[in-house]
Amino acid sequence: MHKYGAIAGGGLAWIDLNLFNGKLPFTLRDSTPDHAQLKPASACSNIEYPKPDGKLSFDKLSSVFLSNTNHEEDQICHLVLTDSDLPIRDNLPEYDEPAQRYCPAGVYEVITNDDGSKHFQINAQNCVHCKTCDIKDPAQNITWIAPEGGGGPCYPNM
Ligand code: SF4
Known part of the structure; x- marks a missing residue:
């Protein structure tokens, strides 16, 4: 299709x-690989989504909580950047850093520092192992590797 x-x-x-x-x-x-299909942010308009109502729609972190996702905190980050500067240097101006939106668990954030500069934050603890970032990053800069000790989502009723 x-x-x-x-x-x-x-x-x-x-x-x-x-x-x-x-x-x-x-x-x-x-x-054509999926990551090569991304349009630049300048060619798109912002989508204003309605706020989650808590009945039929839910915020990302509530859904992550339901997935019982857990990783040992003292492990090496299992989301590896080939170039750690690329998200802010290239992806942010060109694509408004799409990882902020395609990650279903809110793992990736662009944080504005006190001095106005920005940094790319990875909240690897919340990762639900969908591997979207490994596939979709336009520069193929993110590699998902298996975390330590069987960490990740745990759906007890499935
Ligand atoms: S694997 Fe999925 S949940 Fe984990 S960081 Fe990547 S996009 Fe987010």
Whole structure:
């Protein structure tokens, strides 16, 4: 659907799933990686989301709490930046640092310091291991590595 659009792509997906039971004899590959699809912030307008109502919609940190996510605090950060300056130097002016928004757990924050400068903060303790950041960072600057000792989300009722 990403490659051929909603109508042609949706039709092909329907044929694959319903007529071939998901076993289409060839693969329709999308050759453009997801991280290369990001538009610059200047080409987009801000989306004003309504505040979570606590009934049908919830804030990120309440949902992280429900996932029972936990990591030992005295471990090396399992979200590794190849270039630690890149998020503020390149991603912030070009893409308004998208990690602030695509991470479902609010792990990445751009903090304004007292002197007006900014720094990129990683709250690795909250990571729910979706690996979106590893895939979506436009510079491919973030590498997700397995944390210590089985840390991460724990859904007791699943
Ligand atoms: S793996 Fe998912 S939850 Fe963890 S930091 Fe990356 S985007 Fe956020």
